[in-house]
Amino acid sequence: MVKKRIEGGVSAPDGFFSDGVSANLKSGGELDLGFIYSDTISNVGAIFTSNSFVASPLKHFQRNRISETDFILVNSKNANAMTGEKGVEDIETIFSQLPKFHNPIMSSTGVIGNFLPIEKIVSGAKRFDLSSQKSENFAKAIMTTDAYPKEIAIRVELPDGKSYSVGGVAKGAGMINPSMATMLAFITTDLEISTEKIVELLKENSKTTFNAISVDGDTSTNDSVFLLANGKKGFYDKSFEVVLHEVMKFLALEIVRDGEGAKKMVSFQIRGAKNDFEAEKIAKTLSDSLLVKTALFGEDPNWGRIAMSIGASGTEVSEEKLSISYEDVEVLKDGKNLFNSEVEKRAFEILKRESFTIFCDIGVGDGEFKSYGCDLGYEYVKINADYRT
Amino acid sequence: MVKKRIEGGVSAPDGFFSDGVSANLKSGGELDLGFIYSDTISNVGAIFTSNSFVASPLKHFQRNRISETDFILVNSKNANAMTGEKGVEDIETIFSQLPKFHNPIMSSTGVIGNFLPIEKIVSGAKRFDLSSQKSENFAKAIMTTDAYPKEIAIRVELPDGKSYSVGGVAKGAGMINPSMATMLAFITTDLEISTEKIVELLKENSKTTFNAISVDGDTSTNDSVFLLANGKKGFYDKSFEVVLHEVMKFLALEIVRDGEGAKKMVSFQIRGAKNDFEAEKIAKTLSDSLLVKTALFGEDPNWGRIAMSIGASGTEVSEEKLSISYEDVEVLKDGKNLFNSEVEKRAFEILKRESFTIFCDIGVGDGEFKSYGCDLGYEYVKINADYRT
Numbered sequence: 001m002v003k004k005r006i007e008g009g010v011s012a013p014d015g016f017f018s019d020g021v022s023a024n025l026k027s028g029g030e031l032d033l034g035f036i037y038s039d040t041i042s043n044v045g046a047i048f049t050s051n052s053f054v055a056s057p058l059k060h061f062q063r064n065r066i067s068e069t070d071f072i073l074v075n076s077k078n079a080n081a082m083t084g085e086k087g088v089e090d091i092e093t094i095f096s097q098l099p100k101f102h103n104p105i106m107s108s109t110g111v112i113g114n115f116l117p118i119e120k121i122v123s124g125a126k127r128f129d130l131s132s133q134k135s136e137n138f139a140k141a142i143m144t145t146d147a148y149p150k151e152i153a154i155r156v157e158l159p160d161g162k163s164y165s166v167g168g169v170a171k172g173a174g175m176i177n178p179s180m181a182t183m184l185a186f187i188t189t190d191l192e193i194s195t196e197k198i199v200e201l202l203k204e205n206s207k208t209t210f211n212a213i214s215v216d217g218d219t220s221t222n223d224s225v226f227l228l229a230n231g232k233k234g235f236y237d238k239s240f241e242v243v244l245h246e247v248m249k250f251l252a253l254e255i256v257r258d259g260e261g262a263k264k265m266v267s268f269q270i271r272g273a274k275n276d277f278e279a280e281k282i283a284k285t286l287s288d289s290l291l292v293k294t295a296l297f298g299e300d301p302n303w304g305r306i307a308m309s310i311g312a313s314g315t316e317v318s319e320e321k322l323s324i325s326y327e328d329v330e331v332l333k334d335g336k337n338l339f340n341s342e343v344e345k346r347a348f349e350i351l352k353r354e355s356f357t358i359f360c361d362i363g364v365g366d367g368e369f370k371s372y373g374c375d376l377g378y379e380y381v382k383i384n385a386d387y388r389t
Numbered sequence: 390m391v392k393k394r395i396e397g398g399v400s401a402p403d404g405f406f407s408d409g410v411s412a413n414l415k416s417g418g419e420l421d422l423g424f425i426y427s428d429t430i431s432n433v434g435a436i437f438t439s440n441s442f443v444a445s446p447l448k449h450f451q452r453n454r455i456s457e458t459d460f461i462l463v464n465s466k467n468a469n470a471m472t473g474e475k476g477v478e479d480i481e482t483i484f485s486q487l488p489k490f491h492n493p494i495m496s497s498t499g500v501i502g503n504f505l506p507i508e509k510i511v512s513g514a515k516r517f518d519l520s521s522q523k524s525e526n527f528a529k530a531i532m533t534t535d536a537y538p539k540e541i542a543i544r545v546e547l548p549d550g551k552s553y554s555v556g557g558v559a560k561g562a563g564m565i566n567p568s569m570a571t572m573l574a575f576i577t578t579d580l581e582i583s584t585e586k587i588v589e590l591l592k593e594n595s596k597t598t599f600n601a602i603s604v605d606g607d608t609s610t611n612d613s614v615f616l617l618a619n620g621k622k623g624f625y626d627k628s629f630e631v632v633l634h635e636v637m638k639f640l641a642l643e644i645v646r647d648g649e650g651a652k653k654m655v656s657f658q659i660r661g662a663k664n665d666f667e668a669e670k671i672a673k674t675l676s677d678s679l680l681v682k683t684a685l686f687g688e689d690p691n692w693g694r695i696a697m698s699i700g701a702s703g704t705e706v707s708e709e710k711l712s713i714s715y716e717d718v719e720v721l722k723d724g725k726n727l728f729n730s731e732v733e734k735r736a737f738e739i740l741k742r743e744s745f746t747i748f749c750d751i752g753v754g755d756g757e758f759k760s761y762g763c764d765l766g767y768e769y770v771k772i773n774a775d776y777r778t
Contacts, residue, residue: 112693304501
């Protein structure tokens with residue numbers, strides 16, 4: 001099989017269209033309302049936040065038991081969360097004033113606790129051009145504190161001459177936490193996949209992608225990952241599983257890279273934990289630790305904070321067996337501090353990079369997990385202290 | 390009974406002495422080595438960190454099963470943690486070079502992973518004047534990123550003419566987390582109390598004091614609370630339980646108030662949770678949430694983040710029953726947003742205060758808990774990005 005990156009994001013697969021407009025939700029005419037449209041009815045499945053206060057768009061999707069659709073409407077700036085029954089009714093009101101779609105879906109991101117500005121959204125959506133394939137406008141319309149849009153498209157050519165495409169787009173930045181997904185992500189393909197299989201694939205792949213990343217350890221009320229398969233190609237190929245993983249991992253890492261104010265993308269590769277579950281717990285404790293994150297921001301190879309964090313994770317550990325490396329620079333080996341001026345200097349060089357891996361060998365079993373995190377600096381504070389105003 | 394605040398900190402109770410010197414562990418001649426000495430053998434009990442990597446001084450205390458002592462030696466700048474067997478041996482080496490004490494105890498705070506500078510510590514400790522009662526010097530010597538020393542002393546006069554005193558000192562600032570205690574705290578009294586009772590009282594009172602505070606959600610390897618009772622007064626009085634709680638709460642709140650870079654002390658008072666355990670979980674999720682902490686720093690009455698955090702706490706909640714107030718300003722009542730320009734203005738006024746309470750009524754049961762947290766701003770990042778250098 002030949003796999004190549006192509007342009008077109010979520011509208012790259014056959015029969016998908018998307019675009020974004022300004023509906024005056026954000027100030028200054030920025031894009032803030034977008035759509036994904038499929039010209040044939042598409043199977044759809046989704047995985048949602050683990051937050052108990054599920055936002056209204058998620059309730060709307062769940063109550064209507066949507067498994068097929070041809071239209072997803074997405075707004076930024078207002079999360080339509082903590083808005084009670086009216087929040088769900090507002091979605092129905094909006095769709096009742098738009099051209100008729102098949103089980104239309106809404107998705108929202110932004111501030112919690114305010115009702116949707118129905119008029120603005122309806123009037124914006126009436127300006128959609130359903131034949132448009134400007135996926136980057138869609139990617140921009142769903143951004144909140146994101147610094148840049150995040151999209152990908154892959155075209156696969158099979159040995160028998162058949163081909164298919166997969167497109168993906170995400171928004172992230174804050175309220176990113178490993179306990180479930182993240183933010184909003186939409187993935188499209190022209191393969192034929194049942195809704196049941198869609199949900200199964202999303203769950204399986206989110207464990208090592210969206211669920212392995214952390215920006216700030218908070219879990220949003222709106223986290224959603226949608227996968228639409230419109231079946232235009234009339235077949236399914238098992239290679240999709242590899243491609244889907246690639247798309248989900250790409251989008252997840254883009255979210256970390258664009259973590260609010262983040263300058264560094266750091267992988268925490270845990271080995272030798274008691275089991276995979278404990279390895280995951282350690283990896284996520286590290287990517288969530290404020291003291292680890294600020295040390296990364298300060299480019300300080302302070303392995304003591306990494307050890308502290310591992311010790312605080314509530315897993316089986318042994319001081320005499322713990323080893324820590326920054327890339328290939330070993331700083332702690334079986335509990336022995338290897339720091340000297342030469343090692344410290346080499347570690348400093350690694351810390352200066354934009355992206356690197358910290359390896360931790362716990363030494364008590366064969367559990368493994370890899371999580372992805374970022375540093376936390378002044379920008380994070382600035383973004384989150386000012387966000388609502 | 391008459392209770393009054395007095396001077397003298399940990400050396401206020403009869404027979405206790407304390408002071409601090411500079412042993413050149415910190416730069417610029419700052420105090421960095423201190424002692425508490427009792428001129429009679431004192432019962433002692435302690436509670437320690439829940440971090441699996443227990444620092445060497447804690448191992449030393451535990452292995453020697455110390456229940457009586459007359460001397461505690463404390464250094465800052467070096468935590469003697471992740472230092473293996475040598476870390477414990479170093480403590481023995483230090484004590485072997487000092488005048489002979491009865492089960493001397495060591496306690497350390499600072500950077501993880503380095504061996505203690507034995508010579509400096511021994512030569513510093515040789516300059517101690519055991520008849521000195523300069524508790525504030527001790528309070529300063531144990532500081533790391535603390536902005537100011539934290540001490541208290543209370544004298545109690547009983548109706549029958551007897552009296553006793555309780556003194557306390559603590560250091561905190563970073564790596565403060567609700568999952569167990571915190572930092573270092575030392576409490577002294579001239580009452581007669583068994584070691585068993587000491588440990589029982591510490592455990593009981595830490596739940597609503599040291600264990601209810603959070604600065605950054607990280608758990609140090611060195612957290613310790615010591616209580617020394619030298620029995621000089623020859624009696625015990627039940628009023629001690631109230632006074633001990635007051636001392637522990639005072640020190641715990643001082644630690645939050647002096648949280649690294651913190652400008653605000655915020656209490657999270659949870660009511661109506663399913664049970665007390667769930668109330669505690671909610672209260673601690675709130676005081677740990679980065680998005681809540683940065684909103685406090687930005688003086689933004691963004692109750693959506695509070696709701697998000699409650700929803701993420703993994704407890705039983707109901708969107709229709711949740712109520713949130715900033716002091717007496719209700720912003721969410723039974724899931725209804727009460728925000729209007731007047732309410733928002735009043736909420737802003739509360740947020741500007743240095744200290745206030747956020748009330749959350751979960752509405753599903755009668756569980757209660759109160760936690761104490763602080764805001765997180767640029768200073769926190771600065772302190773922790775620069776700490777080791």
